Amino acid sequence: MTTDGDSGGLEQVWVLHTRPYRNTSLILELFGERRGRIGAVARSGRKNHLLQAFRPLRADFHGRGELLTLGHCEAEGPALPLTGRGLFCGLYLNELLTRLLHRFDPHPELLSPYVVTLSALAQDGVPQDVLLRRFELTLLDVLGYGLALEQDANGAPVRADGTYQLDPHQGLLPAREGWPGNDLLAIAADAWHDSARRTARQLLRAALAPHLGSKPLMSRELFR
Template sequence: MKEQLYNFYILHQRKYKENSLLLSVFTRELGKVSVIVRTNKKTVNLYQPLVELRGQISVAKKADSLSKLYNVEFVASCYQKSYINLLSLQYANELLYMLLSHSHEEDILFSKYDFLLKNIDENNYKYLLRMFELELLESLGQGIYVDCDVDGVPIDSGFRYVVLNNDFKKCLNAELNTISGASLLKINQSISAWSETDLKEISKVVRAFVDYVLAGKQLKSRKLLIDYLSLKK
């Protein structure tokens, strides 16, 4: 029986025995899956992050076995981007690799990731990263819900709030790290509805939720991204 063809992206790779690579790949149909692929001098450079590939995957029948990848072909590269875009994409890649569990369908998340890779530019990268992070949090069961605050009171656009243990608490003082209720209520709206102020405030919220899920894990790509943005100020 011929195995199904899958479009996929590589999240991580390492050498596995002689002439083989162990890859963590991300597909629409299978989500994140570990596969082994045989390589040679002609094909080894094909297996890089931020490159869309297509191939057949023989899914392992047992939990302790490796799925096999073969008949791989190139589809598209996302490497021809500016440095800030590449850092942003590496950050998205690292988030998926570190946080996503294995072996379940990820149709919506894959679509958002694919859209991010193919459409990011220097004008929209902050917006598209927030869109991707919000969908990833949703996929992880950590979606941001802004109907009510920690006391069960509906979020009010006229008040400001602080993030408290992945919830929101009304704040009577307009402190630096507070977020306006008006921006909070836009979190789950289309990013086209966000103003620059909304983006800045929503970014604070998303960062807090992502940090909570990371549970102290450090992302190399995030540090590079923050350092680069600091130099540009």
């Protein structure tokens, strides 16, 4: 998909990834409210302290094709103070969006969950793994791969005393061994007891795997 970068004026964007380009420039992957994932060249971008992850920006672009050129760029607020595991979690969110979103395929309904999750990761409160699981569930739903956790692939209600496996193409299937139905119902109800959190981590990893492909996530390596 190609796009015309001169339409619409300033757009709220967040930097997902940067890499050096030529002597002083950067190639950016950004997440925007109108265009979705944006690929852009930032001329002399290595000198621009605004071009960092976790800072809300407003920017415009020019050019056509898969890689636009960054034009005007200004801060919309301070960078979120992510540190330690919170920083790794933020990098994981950015890598998910970079890997799963197609360039210039808008998903405006993802912007608020993304910002809310980053903001929560910068504070003490909800456990970080729960924040990630909530975002993963939302991301899958927005992309059309949402998980039905209250009924199985045959349309029968998930039983609290049952066990289930996930078929990525069909959904949950009853099985002799698998994830406890009680945990699946808890996840669906946003009730995050310890067992549900363990199940959610395994379940979401299995659900995301077909869409991420075989290349390992760098952010997961950081956790190790």
